[in-house]
Amino acid sequence: MDDNEILISTDDAALLRTLVDQDALGAGEAADALADSLDVARIIQAAQLPRDIVSLGAAVRYAELPAGRERDVVLVHPSDAAPSDGRISVLSPVGRSL
Secondary structure, three states: OOOOOOEEEHHHHHHHHHHHHHHOOOOOHHHHHHHHHHHHOEEEOHHHOOOOOOOOOOEEEEEEOOOOEEEEEEEEOHHHOEHHHOEEEOOOHHHHHO
16 A cells, blocks of 8 residues: 555445535535545455544544644544534544644
């Protein structure tokens, strides 16, 4: 696997594809970016995902650059997002980056 390869579990890919399809009529930059990522991703079984790959439901610590401030978040479906509680939508800018 190279550093730029996108790996997504089969379950997450199905859920993310549903999000893209549901947002197709409302079209948004987030949905377009997600669709592009899904188009180039390698879809594999969840058990085969390396431990350092972020998936839906994963708790993640990341550093905001350039300041380096660390944040702990959980990547979630948009309907479950609550940024003030650290639950970040997969369609948010941070969620897409993770």
